[in-house]
Amino acid sequence: MASNNLYVLEALDTARTQWYHVKAIVIAGMGFFTDAYDLFCISMVSKLLGRLYYSDDPTSLHPGKLPDNVNNVVIGSALVGTFAGQLMFGWLGDKLGRKKVYGVTLKLMMVCAICSGLSFGFSRKAVISSLCFFRFWLGFGIGGDYPLSATIMSEYANKSTRGSFIAAVFAMQGVGIIFAGLVSMTVSKLFLNHNPAPSFISDPILSVQPNADYAWRIVLMIGALPALLTYYWRMKMPETGRYTAIIEGNAKQAASDMGRVLDIEILAEQDKLAKFKSNNDYPIRSKKFMDRHGLHLIGTMSTWFLLDIAFYSQNLTQKDIFPVMNLTDQATEVNALQEMYQLSRAMLAIAMLGTFPGYWFTVAFIEKLGRFNIQLMGFFMMSLFMFIMGVQYDFLATEKNRWWFASLYGLTFFFANFGPNSTTFVLPAELFPTRVRSTCHALSAAAGKAGAMVSAFGIQKYTLDGEKHKIKTAMIILAVTNMLGFGCTFLLTETKGRSLEEISGEDGSKDAAEAERSNKGRHYNLQAI
Template sequence: MEDSSGHDHLALEALERRRQALAEIDNAKFGWFHVRACIVSGIGFFTDAYDIFAINLVSTMIGFVYYQGNNNITPHNVDTAIKLSCSVGTVIGQLVFGHLADRVGRKRMYGVELMIIIVATVGQALAGNGPAASFWAIITFWRIILGIGIGGDYPLSSVITSEFATTKRRGAMMAAVFAMQGIGQLSAGLVGLIATVAFKKAIQADATKLDFVWRILIGVGAIPAVSALYYRLTIPETPRFTIDVEQKIEKGIQDAKAFLERGASAGDYTDNIAIARTYNYPRASWADFKRHFGRWQNGKVLFGAAYSWFALDVAWYGLGLNNSIILQNIGFDGEGDAYTSIFQVCLGNIIINLLGSVPGYWISVFTIDRLGRKFIQIMGFTVLTIMFVILGFAYDQILATSNILFIVLYTITQLFFNFGPNTTTFIVPGECFPTRYRSTAHGISAASGKLGSIIAQVGFGLLKDIGGTNKWIDHLLQIFAFFMLTGIFSSFLIPETMGKTLDELSGELPPKETMDSEQFKGTY
């Protein structure tokens, strides 16, 4: 029978081999397997943003198709239900998939959420009126299902990219994945514009021909998802999950080597040695979750990540709801016949995305591993606070002075949303939590953000017309300034993750120099 010292020696040896295997991933030379991971994850976010953004254009189109008796305007309750339903589903998906990815594995869940998105996208494109169910009820149902798939993509893509990334370029890789949102938003406008132009004569003759356009616009969103599905289903399990959660050190080591060599899993490996329980390496459970996050040093990070995302999305989606105001001020308010109206709305949305949104994403990609996540987040919240104070308290004066000035201020705001907290709130939760809760905590943080978006869509959508159409916009901008200010303070609760390994950030294992010390014995 092996004595305890022999057992301790094997445990220490296993832990050292684990450290070396994961260090190879942390310090690996950037290669094709990293590019592949970014592309596979990024296509999902491209699809997510495309589907979310396209519905804003679709809502305008269906007004001409289904609500001609309402001056071609989609009723407020229908418009809200169609747009809000996706956010509700997203909250569900973020929490459920976040938990399942930590419980059964990243690989087993990755691809499932994309299949849900594909089915829901096709379902939307085929939605129609019927005696038993109206058009808007059917598309709302499919938007909820779509939201569940989109929600699942947040924690999975973030965590998988994080756990496969090198320490030096982890921020840039995760930012590049998230930056595909901007490309997705832009693409929705481009597809809508091209489809509208293609049906120009038909739309001018009969506005209901926009029924073809919005179905094409929605349906195209399934194409990138289908193209990425095979690669998501075949992506290897992350070695960190295999080693730390499943506690199969040998398989994890082999998978790490295989990933670095050919970007694939090593396959089945039967000689699995678990991290010795002598050191009480914790397993995920509700009791352990409460114990871990019940400690202030851990709980404050989760709160800081979750609230920062919440505060951001209140303003991010609140401003997005008022795109019609922005379009009006740049001369693309969608007035006129059906073709002219839709053409202007699509073109105006393309311009809005090119003004500051897309550039902001990619500035983050190239600077986040130099400036740091925490710095960019606090800087972004600070600039946004200042911008919303200016826009909120001088709204009427700015519009009376110059539309150009308004556009410049709006562009700066969009730039620092994405070169700021919109990017970092996605990245930090994928880095700073233990492997056993990394996906769950990211899901909680992301769901907090979507809760903020729901509040913006329901509450602020009603408030903006107090005293008359769009009469309360200035007060809404002032409220956004308050939330941006609170985001500054919550950002001080998160750690700076730049240049640190996931082990250092999570505190899961002691540093190498202490592994052979007597003090190490019995601490894990």
């Protein structure tokens, strides 16, 4: 080959797709299954928390409902933890290795999911405070899974199917959202069957069945199961060949590890490694990095930030929008567990028809259409549908037209996932050099979580009371946000069909191009003289 790439890296790029790749997708993907379950199940139980702990709050304007500030902290604590965890574990993934910190994230998620369900106290303040504390650390573990899973999958995959493999890992988020809906719906239904609604309810908004306090705890604690089932296999995965060779400088170990998992013989090329490493030994704060990848980093961070404002606004405000759509009954018409059941059922329907298919459309078409085109399309279509819902809100938010509203709402989820929600995860795992790949993915993902926090503490707070004019305004704001994301996508470049080293310049191609431009410049200067 014309490049200076190591044989072990070429072997990874050209390896046939085999069982080990599938196993890596499942192992990494189960982390995202857990992440999605833990992040989004809170939306399904937050109204039950209000019924349980704030039905007698004399200071509340709406007894039986979490106060706005409490609701924002309950929803947002895990997002703040995710933001911090992404930065910490992303940096550690480059410093200590992907595998060394990969298991820590799962252990943290298992322990904190269980502890979230065991949030006890002598007062509602103590219960909610301990819940938020454990959900922060749950989010901290979830945050680590983003850069590590993406980086590991990108460094294992071959170049012809890399995008599909990374997208498939992320698509497990859709399965997690569906599972969260199923679990919440099943648990609330079981409690309803065991404790049927009283025949006479003088004040439905205050009515809570006996033992309903267990329902939300069970839903949160079940989030520990998939992490527990994945831990052993995650620890059996070897360090990626790219990290072992390029960062640790051990080409022999990299060739041995990757030869074993790919079932082929790989040359070590230890003598070639020193020259290869010298081409790529520059930190993230260097001028060389900024010249080569500065715009890419701005692009991945800005698009993920803008996307998550819209994406998390969609997910976190569903519980407030569904009653307006007439997909669930008003809170005053049902008891606590009935409300939880109806919300879970509506969220599950949207996930099955819009969210879930969008992820897998990306997996199917990302190598054909490319990351760049899918991201542009997704941002544009999300903006279009949100703009229609905002402008035509008064027409759509009626009993007669509720299915039109639900269809448009579901399509925004579809094109979020067959669009930027998937590609913003894929691109940072491909654009940057091995030495800083995990850190750059973490910075991009943390920018996304900053957008999610804007949603949790801003957009969600604005729409919390379900007033139609506020939801209408929020839809138009989100449409504009998506168009900004469309524009920021042009800071990025297409990565399909190329090796990671070719994309980042680690194979020496960018050094050669820079040297050629420099020589041409000197030649022209001499001619001028």
